[in-house]
Amino acid sequence: MSSHDENGIPHTTPRQSATFTSDVNSDIRRAAATGIYDIRGGGAKRKVPNFDDLLFMGASISRYPLEGYREKCETSVTIGGLHASNPIELDIPITIAGMSFGALSGPAKEALGRGASAAGTSTTTGDGGMTPEERGHSSKLVYQYLPSRYGMNPDDLRKADAIEIVVGQGAKPGGGGMLLGQKISDRVAEMRNLPKGIDQRSACRHPDWTGPDDLEIKILELREITGWRVPIYVKVAGARPYYDVTLAVKAGADAVVLDGMQGGTAATQDVFIEHVGQPTLAIIRPAVQALQDLGMHRKVQLILSGGIRSGADVAKAMALGADAVAIGSAALIALGDNDPKWESEYNKLGTTAGAYDDWHEGKDPAGITTQDPELMKRFDPIEGGRRLRNYLKVMTLEAQTIARACGKNHMHNLEPEDLVALTMEAAAMARVPLSGTDWWPGKPGTGY
Amino acid sequence: MQTFDLEALGLRKLNSTLHEQVEDTNQTAWEVINPKGSHAIAVGLDTPIEVTIKGSTGYYCGGMNQKATIKVTGSAGPGTAENMMSGKVIIEGDASQYAGATGHGGLLVIKGNASSRCGISMKGINIVVHGNIGHMSAFMAQSGNLIVCGDAGDALGDSCYEARLFVRGSVKSLGADCEEKEMRPEHIQILKELLAEAESDAKPEEFKRYGSARNLYNFDVDNAAAY
Numbered sequence: 001m002s003s004h005d006e007n008g009i010p011h012t013t014p015r016q017s018a019t020f021t022s023d024v025n026s027d028i029r030r031a032a033a034t035g036i037y038d039i040r041g042g043g044a045k046r047k048v049p050n051f052d053d054l055l056f057m058g059a060s061i062s063r064y065p066l067e068g069y070r071e072k073c074e075t076s077v078t079i080g081g082l083h084a085s086n087p088i089e090l091d092i093p094i095t096i097a098g099m100s101f102g103a104l105s106g107p108a109k110e111a112l113g114r115g116a117s118a119a120g121t122s123t124t125t126g127d128g129g130m131t132p133e134e135r136g137h138s139s140k141l142v143y144q145y146l147p148s149r150y151g152m153n154p155d156d157l158r159k160a161d162a163i164e165i166v167v168g169q170g171a172k173p174g175g176g177g178m179l180l181g182q183k184i185s186d187r188v189a190e191m192r193n194l195p196k197g198i199d200q201r202s203a204c205r206h207p208d209w210t211g212p213d214d215l216e217i218k219i220l221e222l223r224e225i226t227g228w229r230v231p232i233y234v235k236v237a238g239a240r241p242y243y244d245v246t247l248a249v250k251a252g253a254d255a256v257v258l259d260g261m262q263g264g265t266a267a268t269q270d271v272f273i274e275h276v277g278q279p280t281l282a283i284i285r286p287a288v289q290a291l292q293d294l295g296m297h298r299k300v301q302l303i304l305s306g307g308i309r310s311g312a313d314v315a316k317a318m319a320l321g322a323d324a325v326a327i328g329s330a331a332l333i334a335l336g337d338n339d340p341k342w343e344s345e346y347n348k349l350g351t352t353a354g355a356y357d358d359w360h361e362g363k364d365p366a367g368i369t370t371q372d373p374e375l376m377k378r379f380d381p382i383e384g385g386r387r388l389r390n391y392l393k394v395m396t397l398e399a400q401t402i403a404r405a406c407g408k409n410h411m412h413n414l415e416p417e418d419l420v421a422l423t424m425e426a427a428a429m430a431r432v433p434l435s436g437t438d439w440w441p442g443k444p445g446t447g448y
Numbered sequence: 449m450q451t452f453d454l455e456a457l458g459l460r461k462l463n464s465t466l467h468e469q470v471e472d473t474n475q476t477a478w479e480v481i482n483p484k485g486s487h488a489i490a491v492g493l494d495t496p497i498e499v500t501i502k503g504s505t506g507y508y509c510g511g512m513n514q515k516a517t518i519k520v521t522g523s524a525g526p527g528t529a530e531n532m533m534s535g536k537v538i539i540e541g542d543a544s545q546y547a548g549a550t551g552h553g554g555l556l557v558i559k560g561n562a563s564s565r566c567g568i569s570m571k572g573i574n575i576v577v578h579g580n581i582g583h584m585s586a587f588m589a590q591s592g593n594l595i596v597c598g599d600a601g602d603a604l605g606d607s608c609y610e611a612r613l614f615v616r617g618s619v620k621s622l623g624a625d626c627e628e629k630e631m632r633p634e635h636i637q638i639l640k641e642l643l644a645e646a647e648s649d650a651k652p653e654e655f656k657r658y659g660s661a662r663n664l665y666n667f668d669v670d671n672a673a674a675y
Contacts, residue, residue: 035669149550149569152531154492154512181666193552193571193590194609198665203588207568208527208546214507217487221508224463225492 027270038270039178041103041359041369043171043262043307043329048279050262050307051316053426054419055435059407066404073400074410077324079301080162080231080254083223087231087254088140088162090324091120092396093411094314096388097259097305097328098144098164098235100126102179102188103266103359104332106133108368110381111335113137115388119396124164124326126266127177127202129191130156137385142233145222147176148202150192154225162230163222165215165253167206167244168237170263170306173277177202178267182362185371212247219252233257238283238306245290249300257326258287260306264329266369267360280306280317282429288321297321298412311398318399319414320430334391335384336366450475454489455482462489466516469495485525490518493535510537513554526563529556532573545582548575551592557646564601567594570611576646586613587623595642597650605658609665613658614639616650627661 004010016022030038059065066073080087096116101109103126110133116123122140125131129151135141143160145152157163168174179188181197189196209218219232234248235257248256260280265273284304291297304317305326317325332338338346340353345365349358359369367378403411406418420435421427427440434440452462462480469475478499483489487506490499493516501509504522514533523541532551539547542560549565551573558566558575564582567575572592580598587603589611599617606623612635613626622628639652663671 035672036667149531149571152550153533153552154494154514154531157492157512195665198609199667203569207565207587208508208530208549214526217507221488221491221511224459224488225512227464227467228460 039180039267039360040270040273040357041265041267042273042357043264044274044277044279046274048261049281049423049425049429050279051281051313053281053422054316054430054432055422056315056319056402056406056418057420058405063407065407066409068401068404071404072409073404075396075400077301077412079303079324080233082254082299083252084162084229084231084254086161086229088122088142090122090140092392093318093322093324093399094119094308094392094395095121095142095303095324095326096123096331097257097263097326098124098126098142098166099328099332100128100177100179100266101131101134102126102128102183102192102371104368105370105376105379106131106187107376107379107381108332108335108384109134110137111379111384111388112331113141114381114385115331115334115392116140118385118389119392121392122161125160127166127179128188129153130159131191135159137381144235146202147204147206148192149207150202157222158226160226160230162233162255163226164233164235164257165218165222166235167215167248168235168239168259169265170237170259170261170277170280171265172268172272173237173239174204175268175272175276176204177265178360180267180360183360183371188371212251215247215251223252231255233303235259238278238280241278241283242286242290245287245302246294249291249294249296253300255301255303255323256287256291257303257305258283259326260304262307263305264332279429280304280308281426284317284320284322285429285431291321298323311395311400312402314395314399315402315411315414316419318411319418320416320432323412330391331388332368334388335368336379336387337364337368339366342366449477449479451479451481453481454486455484459486459488463491466490466493466497466499469497471495473497483522487525490516493518496535504541513537523560524558529554529573532556542579543577547577548573551575553592555642555645559647561598567592567611570594574642576642576648578646578648580617583620584623586611589613593638593642595639595646595655597648605660607664608660610660612638614655615658616654616656619656619658622658625661625664626658629657629659631655631657 077093113134117139123138124142140161142162145165179200231254233255234253236244238260261277301323304322342365362370364370367375419432427434480501483503485506491511496515498517500519506525508527510518510529517536519538524539524543526544527546529537530549532554534554538557543558543562545563547566548556550569556575558577561579562581566581566585570589570592576595583601586605589608596615600619603623605626636652
């Protein structure tokens with residue numbers, strides 16, 4: 001590029017717009033070419049305050065630590081003991097979030113069951129019903145009760161170890177599921193009672209109840225059908241956590257699953273994923289506050305999800321008051337999703353490993369988010385299950401390492417007082433002090 | 449005939465007693481007295497017994513029914529026979545919103561009128577309404593037959609899939625992607641059989657059929673105004 005024009009006058013340095021970035025411009029060009037919004041999988045990719053903005057202080061003179069390999073740090077959690085005669089007992093406080101057969105292949109669902117069971121935790125169905133593979137390979141299976149009611153039937157309901165009434169999802173609070181025609185195979189179509197190859201757009205509201213008073217009656221019905229044996233969870237998006245958790249408890253939930261905007265989806269509009277919902281870090285304290293105000297903290301369990309990646313995230317979520325966490329995207333990565341070994345194939349799809357999110361197209365090179373029989377052959381459910389178990393074990397060991405360093409003999413003994421924040425935003429959201437101070441924005445009595 | 453006083457014995461006892469009935473039980477006929485609009489009466493039944501509820505019911509009566517025949521002598525609250533799999537639910541009076549919602553099979557008969565969203569998201573159930581139905585009925589209806597001997601309200605069959613909708617009277621308006629369809633001999637036969645089973649004397653030839661125009665099955669930007 002010439003630095004001067006033909007008269008010798010210097011060019012100004014070409015300056016890219018901070019408003020019209022290359023990403024934005026590519027979005028505009030794509031919209032202009034296609035006439036349809038961008039649909040993709042995954043959760044919010046924008047940078048939001050998150051658990052990386054928090055640190056544990058660790059033990060010192062005022063608090064003493066536990067020996068890393070000698071003194072026990074318990075990780076078990078019981079979910080649903082409030083109303084259910086058979087609550088779920090988990091060895092670790094990390095569960096597998098709901099992901100549908102349809103969005104995922106049958107072998108991928110099997111691998112989730114294998115890995116979760118080997119690690120002593122639960123897995124969850126999704127918007128497509130319960131498959132024999134996942135029931136057979138999941139020692140504890142949570143059955144989602146969704147607005148679409150695809151595949152919903154009382155026989156599977158009674159096979160479930162818990163029922164999760166899905167009101168919202170962090171990636172798309174107020175939106176229904178989406179499974180485009182490429183993935184509606186014969187088996188998926190049969191389970192969902194839909195014609196093969198259509199674009200399936202699930203309802204965003206339940207067909208037979210609206211509002212918290214109806215929800216209470218719906219929970220009563222499900223308990224009556226299942227003989228009050230299994231816990232009933234209510235899953236909500238990180239929209240209005242204080243009120244949503246309050247209303248879920250009032251309606252009779254045994255546990256609340258709270259999903260922040262980094263939580264993934266199989267497919268929805270990119271604009272929905274990036275612009276609706278709240279960061280996971282921001283929703284946990286209002287939710288815990290709601291439980292505390294009701295006298296229900298630790299009685300109604302809070303399961304937090306949305307961008308949980310490591311044992312550090314688990315420990316931080318639990319220190320802020322969660323009883324357990326759920327992982328979805330991280331579990332898929334553990335299975336092999338977005339693995340660089342498929343880089344040349346990602347390139348052919350116009351993307352790169354780590355950024356592949358067109359799960360709705362059913363062309364997943366890793367053979368996980370697809371119904372293509374040839375691609376599915378690339379994925380070994382036994383190996384996938386082993387990888388997931390390993391990952392869950394590592395996360396648990398990491399979380400225990402932190403808890404012991406904070407002097408806790410049970411993960412549930414972690415507390416907000418163990419944490420500081422690195423940024424003002426994180427301090428305000430997590431309601432823990434900015435590092436080096438005893439203050440956070442909004443702290444009662446500080447005038448802010 | 450076994451008589452169960454719901455007011456005296458409570459809902460949990462009623463449903464657990466009905467669930468305890470095995471396939472070849474000789475206690476096949478049950479009568480529930482004093483329902484007084486209670487919710488979740490006779491839900492999740494799984495045996496071919498007959499349950500008659502003497503009075504009116506609240507939400508979700510007969511929910512997720514399999515094999516049983518449930519009769520309500522009064523009217524039914526919202527979501528009656530929701531997600532029914534098989535068997536029969538008969539409402540002698542009127543039914544509130546979402547009657548037969550997401551039902552996968554069986555027959556729901558409403559001898560009075562049904563409110564809005566009757567047959568919403570139905571997945572194979574057959575519904576016969578002797579009277580009228582309210583707005584947004586058969587919304588996202590996937591399969592099965594909805595037969596209305598009276599009139600239908602606004603937005604019938606909005607975004608429906610492959611369900612067949614038969615209306616004898618007027619339709620106030622059709623929902624997105626719903627259109628009138630040709631009546632063929634097989635449809636007359638379906639009507640004949642279901643009307644007889646539902647004890648309606650309406651004539652199959654008096655009905656019009658509605659269903660999906662299938663224009664919204666796959667996204668097309670030119671249909672964006674329909675959403």
